[in-house]
Amino acid sequence: MTGDREALGRLVRETWVAWAAEQPDPKGSWLTGWDELDAGQREVDMRIGHAVANYALTANAATYGISCASCAAYLDRANTERERAEAAEAKLAEVRAVLLEGGQGDATARCRAIAIVGTGETQDRSDEKEAQP
Numbered sequence: 001m002t003g004d005r006e007a008l009g010r011l012v013r014e015t016w017v018a019w020a021a022e023q024p025d026p027k028g029s030w031l032t033g034w035d036e037l038d039a040g041q042r043e044v045d046m047r048i049g050h051a052v053a054n055y056a057l058t059a060n061a062a063t064y065g066i067s068c069a070s071c072a073a074y075l076d077r078a079n080t081e082r083e084r085a086e087a088a089e090a091k092l093a094e095v096r097a098v099l100l101e102g103g104q105g106d107a108t109a110r111c112r113a114i115a116i117v118g119t120g121e122t123q124d125r126s127d128e129k130e131a132q133p
Helices: 005-021 039-064 068-101 107-116 126-131
Strands: none
Touching: 005 039, 068 107
């Protein structure tokens, strides 16, 4: 198993909220995101996610002869990619906000600062060094 019950619970909640948003008159509680759930509600979603993942891994292994460990590794990689995509979208939203503000300081420098946070890069870039007198 992937070992990340919270990620599975979040996936269940995201799927539920997406379904609820499509309904003509959803109850307010149906649209509650993961961060707003109490511990008991989170536990339910984590158990559902865990059960579905276990079933999928077992069914896949029985059907295709793939080990559960292989399936778990694949799911872990997919989850990591999803998290990276979400982080990139968040950074893009920050950059868009900076660009839409306009006129407040050096937007290019602010956008670069947003882009490098958490990447391990530094702000000392060769193109910046060359541009300096």
